[in-house]
Amino acid sequence: xxxxxxxxxxxxxxxxxxxxxxxxxxxxxxxxxxxxxxxxxxxxxxxxxxxxxxxxxxxxxxxxxxxxxxxxxxxxxxxxxxxxxxxxxxxxxxxxxxxxxxxxxxxxxxxxxxxxxxxxxxxxxxxxxxxxxxxxxxxxxxxxxxxxxxxxxxxxxxxxxxxxxxxxxxxxxxxxxxxxxxxxxxxxxxxxxxxxxxxxxxxxxxxxxxxxxxxxxxxxxxxxxxxxx
Numbered sequence: 001x002x003x004x005x006x007x008x009x010x011x012x013x014x015x016x017x018x019x020x021x022x023x024x025x026x027x028x029x030x031x032x033x034x035x036x037x038x039x040x041x042x043x044x045x046x047x048x049x050x051x052x053x054x055x056x057x058x059x060x061x062x063x064x065x066x067x068x069x070x071x072x073x074x075x076x077x078x079x080x081x082x083x084x085x086x087x088x089x090x091x092x093x094x095x096x097x098x099x100x101x102x103x104x105x106x107x108x109x110x111x112x113x114x115x116x117x118x119x120x121x122x123x124x125x126x127x128x129x130x131x132x133x134x135x136x137x138x139x140x141x142x143x144x145x146x147x148x149x150x151x152x153x154x155x156x157x158x159x160x161x162x163x164x165x166x167x168x169x170x171x172x173x174x175x176x177x178x179x180x181x182x183x184x185x186x187x188x189x190x191x192x193x194x195x196x197x198x199x200x201x202x203x204x205x206x207x208x209x210x211x212x213x214x215x216x217x218x219x220x221x222x223x224x225x226x227x228x229x
Contacts, residue, residue, distance in 0.1 A: 004103045005051040006030075010037060013045025018117040018142070018227055019108045021049045021101065023126025025148075026058065027066045033123065036211065040220045044227050047113070049104060053097070053126075069097040069129045094152050098133045105137065119223070121145035124181060124209065128152040131170075131189075135198075136160050140167040143226050145219060147173050148209055150181055151189035157196070170200040171222050173215050175207035 008030040024032040030050035037048045053067040060072040070093030101120065108118055119142040120130035127149025134144040135157060149172075151157070170193065174186035183204065190202045201222065205212050 004107060005054070005100050007052065007104070008034060008048075008050040010034065010048040010050070011045065012037075012042070012048070016045040016047040017113060018044055018119075019047045019049060019113050020119045020121055020223075021051070021104050021108075021130075022145075023051065023069065023101070023120075023122035023129055024053065024067070025122075025124030025126055026068050026072070027061075029053070029067050033121075036216055036219075039216060040223070042220070042227055043224055046227070047108070049108075051100070051104060056093075068093075069125045070094045072125075089153055091153055094129065094132055097129045098136070101129060101133045102137070105141075115139035115141055117142050117227075119143045119145065119226070121147070122149065123147045123211070124149055134168055134170075135165045136162060137165055137168075138162050140164045143169045143171065143223075145171045145222075147211065147215070148175060148178060148181060148186065149189075150185050151192060154189070154192060161196075166197055167199070169226065170198055171203070171219065172200060173203040173205065173218070175209060175212075176204050177207060178209045180209035 022033050024030060030052045034050060053069045055065050056068050057063040057065050058068050058071055071090040073088045073090055105118055109115065120134045122130035127146040130144055131146045132152050134141055172190045174183050176183050190200055193200050203218055205215050
């Protein structure tokens with residue numbers, strides 16, 4: 001089997017037939033969303049996989065080496081980040097992370113988990129990667145959870161998206177007080193996906209660049225519906 005990224009794996013029951021691959025944000029690691037998984041009560045046994053992003057220098061942070069799914073090629077001023085976070089993107093880095101997530105999907109398929117029972121979830125940078133990957137995957141997945149994030153490389157989506165992905169439901173959520181990835185930027189990404197015919201549910205919360213209890217409850221409800229299908 002092809003080697004995969006180091007991961008934290010958490011099974012909530014014996015021989016789970018559903019899997020959630022959950023990506024952390026810039027500078028965090030796979031531990032970041034384990035407490036969220038522990039908090040949720042889902043109707044079936046689930047295998048959670050929390051991969052650790054590779055260590056790499058990040059331009060936005062002065063070249064400091066940290067866990068990142070791709071480089072962010074803008075300066076350090078918050079105004080510049082807000083204006084340019086979706087421009088001058090690290091396409092090679094995004095595609096390299098896409099390839100790593102595809103390996104994890106393939107691993108679960110080999111374990112007997114159906115594609116329709118595999119979910120991709122991610123926060124911030126991790127959310128961008130799961131959107132990029134899930135919308136280009138060759139089979140319908142169980143769903144995509146994209147939290148406090150945006151649609152990367154939108155100009156390539158039309159030519160690269162797979163028809164099967166149009167059937168993959170998407171949950172997008174964002175904080176109205178987010179100063180890292182502005183709320184309007186995330187909402188514009190959702191609107192573009194809706195315009196292109198994707199099945200998308202949008203949620204906004206009174207929070208900064210983070211998660212909140214109300215959001216976790218909404219995720220739990222959304223996953224419960226999807227896992228029961």
